[in-house]
Amino acid sequence: MAEEKYELITRNLQETLGGDIIKAILAEGKTPKGYWGTACTGRPHIGYFVPLTKVADFLQADAEMTIYLADIHAFLDNMKAPLELVGHRTKYYKFILLNVFKSLGIPTSKLKFALGSDHQLTKEFNMDNYRLCATVTEHDAKKAGAEVVKQVDSALLSGLLYPGLQALDEQYLGVDFQFGGVDQRKIFTFAELYLPRLGYKKRAHLMNEMVPGLAGGKMSSSDPNSKIDFLDAPEVVRKKIKAAFCEEGNVAENGILAFVKTVLIPVSELRLENARKGGSLLEPTGDLKPFATDDAPEGTVFTIERDEKFGGSTHYASYDDLKNDFAEKKLHPLDLKTAVTNAINRLLDPIRKAFAEDEEAQQIEKLAYPVPEKKQKKPKVYHPPPPGKGRNAQAPADGAVPDAAASHAAAEEAKQQPAGSA
Incomplete structure (x- = not known):
């Protein structure tokens, strides 16, 4: 014992x-x-x-x-x-x-x-x-x-x-x-x-x-592209998984495969064990089925569902079997991502539902992670350029006196001429 x-x-x-x-x-x-x-x-x-x-x-x-x-x-x-x-x-x-x-x-x-x-x-x-x-x-x-x-x-x-x-x-x-x-x-x-x-x-x-993040490397709270929040909507989960690094045949630094190994398959194993022991291990709270289809062989811990024209569904009794198929390119990244997305959303559904029904939790979340205020930009004030300056001012000809100076000189000359002179 x-x-x-x-x-x-x-x-x-x-x-x-x-x-x-x-x-x-x-x-x-x-x-x-x-x-x-x-x-x-x-x-x-x-x-x-x-x-x-x-x-x-x-x-x-x-x-x-x-x-x-x-x-x-x-x-x-x-x-x-x-x-x-x-x-x-x-x-x-x-x-x-x-x-x-x-x-x-x-x-x-x-x-x-x-x-x-x-x-x-x-x-x-x-x-x-x-x-x-x-x-x-x-x-x-x-x-x-x-x-x-x-x-x-x-x-x-x-x-x-x-x-x-x-x-x-x-x-x-x-x-x-x-x-x-x-x-x-x-x-x-x-x-x-x-x-x-x-x-x-x-x-x-x-x-x-x-567990590696979705982009490889450590899964971090500070990097939104490396992780999925518990309250992310189903379509957000689908989008993040779709964009995750999961190169065909590459089993190293693969966040999708790592999540299957460390979470989805252990959860399936726990649920299968719970079923064998008559439900004595887990509390009957919602979906407690393993991540396998109803027609899967006994002992299946993870199912990749595919259309018959693509070879039909594949059922795995261990992570090593799934990993080997992926390494040998018998399991396509898109099929793996689809199965993982569905499994994650099954896990997150009750969490999202509990949050949506709890007003106190919603208020706590707003206080815990307030939306940062955007800094308002100061309005630009137009200041007209001085006479003869600015984008539209014409450059004086070579040797010519600038407009302002020329105007001043012309005015002085006019003062010195006798009235009626031409």
Whole structure:
């Protein structure tokens, strides 16, 4: 039983540090406690499906999970989220994430939410932070945050505090493991090194792989072309997927394939497993069918629907089968994109619906991400040019006196001539 739970906790991860810590807890028949955190800066996007889908495995293994909204971190991270907006954004994140869990069918009753400010503003935490600052070198702090904190010239001191605060979060949240992307690895090893120096125990660290954005590279909240927002309309999703990089036969840095691997197929597997266990794993909230057609063979986790004149639908029992077909150009990018677009819209439909029906959430979203005011251009005032100047003025002939001077000279000459002279 303990081995099965450990397999659930660690499956599909890119790396596990301190796995023996979790094994020991399970061997004693105890419940491991973990957390996944996010800084509430930009709008959450579908890349969040990757860690949130994995949270379902933790819950299946009876782990107690905390969803940690790092509001203080959001403020410290190079002012990505001004302090006056952080409170609104944490509320927006909570609404979205709860509805993502519902979209996946993950029971939210087994989850709890926590804010960084709940403990990071206490006297005890601040004293521990000072103790940590008296131990950590500038080099180690900067190195730990290199993959997470935005690197700029003349960096703010806040970026150096970021890794230490995250390390101390493990102690103050009372967890046995922290879960995050592999880009968090340096912060995780920082925590393993420095928490024991403060007299606190070392925690395990679980890392999932990073999903490439739609244009290749990291999926980023600050790059609208690299990601799809949870509230993007179906036609916007279709347009973004259509424009995504997905070269025929190329399986490297392919955001479409990566999303199938890390989200769509794990969701399908979870739903198939739920069906086999009589619906005991997931909450019956909406569409809980795998991403396979009704006529697909048993065990299908993903179906590419095609017209019979193009060879008919193809059913895949694993990601490797799909990937191999794509690499061998048996699966065309357009067919893959169509299937992925439909699957993503199925996942997003209940989230969009919940938002459309919740006026409070709509108001929170406006406060969290206000539309920047456009700077009004000052009206141009026309100033006529002086006499003889400007675009339409004629240039004087060679040796001629300019118009204004000539007029003045003619007037003086007229004054000196006697009346009636010609």
